[in-house]
Amino acid sequence: MRDTIRSFVDRELKPLEEGVLRNERSGLAPLEPGILRDLQEKARAAGFWGITLPEEYGGIALGAVMHSIVEMELGRTFVPFRFGGEADNILFACTGQQRDSYLLPTIAGERRACFALTEPGAGSDARNIRATARRDGGDWVINGEKTFITGGSEADFCILFARTGEGITAFLVDREMGWKSSPIPLMGQRLCASLSFEDVRVPGSNVLGEVGGGLDLALSWIGQKRYVIPSMAIGAAERLLGMAIDYARVRQSMGHPIAHYQAIQWQIADSEVEIESAKWLTLHAAWRVERGMDARHAISIAKLHGSVMANQVVDRVMQIHGAMGYTKELPVERWYRDLRVMRIYEGTDEIQRRTIARNLIKGHAKLGSIGE
Structure with a gap:
């Protein structure tokens, strides 16, 4: 495969x-x-x-x-x-007509969804979102703003999380219902947008899951995504390191290929060690997911290490390429921009460190455990 x-x-x-x-x-x-x-x-x-x-x-x-x-x-x-x-795993909570209107067309590629959780004042602290949904007869009326929503400009419906009297609730909201999007220019290739909701009316049948049960749905989506991020980081880092090795073999300096110099060799060696360690941490986290075990601690470790690793590797690769790596003739600078966001989205480095430390301090994770 x-x-x-x-x-x-x-x-x-x-x-x-x-x-x-x-x-x-x-x-x-x-x-x-x-x-x-x-x-x-x-x-x-x-x-x-x-x-x-x-x-x-x-x-x-x-x-x-x-x-x-x-x-x-x-x-x-x-x-x-x-x-x-x-389709986003959260869409499998669709039932009845929701399944026909949202889940199946998304799987077929006929519709595009976006996951609308983050707000200007609520990123990693999802419990503090301020978008609201109030009942009005059989409908809900939504007001609020979402930001840094991946695919928000291209989506024709969003999975929106808003605060209701019962807690945080998830809604399926078609663009035709009245929400608007504005693209956010970013340093990398990711396409994000801000979404605005002003008295957007949504029928009660568009509640996804249970009223007040949206936070659990959101966390299930975020948890699944977090082992994917270090996986992508590993692939990028391996490709970049291969480029650096190839360049070091042919680039001459002071009469020798720069691959002969210890300063370059150590950067290559450190990168390989970090890539391999991130790979096994990530596969271990995925293995726990596959076996139905609690993988949250392992995923946080993999996400933190993988994201930091990729940024360290691309920085070394650019250094090995020198001025050429800084030009747009090579894709190194593109990756340099793209990989930086991995340390921010789906849980920042700081959030992962807090999670890992709390798990250990509170006894949710045990030191030295294998396969437990």
Whole structure:
């Protein structure tokens, strides 16, 4: 599976990288819609459709370990491509008509969703969101603002979290119901937006899950995403380190390839050690998820170490490339910008450290435990 996906990345995605960089310099979308559709069809023909989708929906339901390995391989390129046949795990809480209107069209690629939790005053502290939803007959009326919402400008419906009298509740809100989005310029390739809700009326049938049960749904989504992030970081770091090794072999300085110098060798060695340690921490976290064990502590460790590792590696790779690494002729500077956000989104470094420390201090996690 790993080798087949790596071949797909090498054959279909890497040749598009120069075009992605060129489009970025011209202010265009990374990939044209036609190219993206062709890639999706090729991936589906190769059997890469619904890789984590339950079999009852036509997916192949890979476990968390294989999912992590898939994300490592996709992380080896910055071309923004995802295999089709997927839906946010939170959408599987859909019932009845919700399933037909939201879940199934999302799986089929006919609709696009975004996850609207973060607010200007509430990021990692999700319990402090201020968007509100009040009952009005059989409807809910929503007011508030969300920010840094991935895919917010492209989505035709959002999974919105708002405060109700019973607690935080999740809603499925179509764009036609009245919410607006504004793109947020970022230093990397991620496409984020702010969303505004002003007296947006949502029918009661669009509550996702139970009224007041939205926070548990949100945390289940965030927990699943956190082992994916270090997986992608590992793929990017391996690709970058390979570029640095290749460059060090041919770049001459003072009559020798710079690969002969200890200063370069140590940067390469440190990067390899950090990549391998992040890989096994991440696979361990995914293994716990797959076995149905409590994986929260392991995921926090993997997310923290993987995110920091990727930023350390890309910084060394740029240093090894010198001035060339700083130019837009090479993709190193692109990765330098893209990887930085991994230390911020889906739980900052500081939040992960707090979580890890609290787990140990309160006895939720035990030192020296293996497979417990």
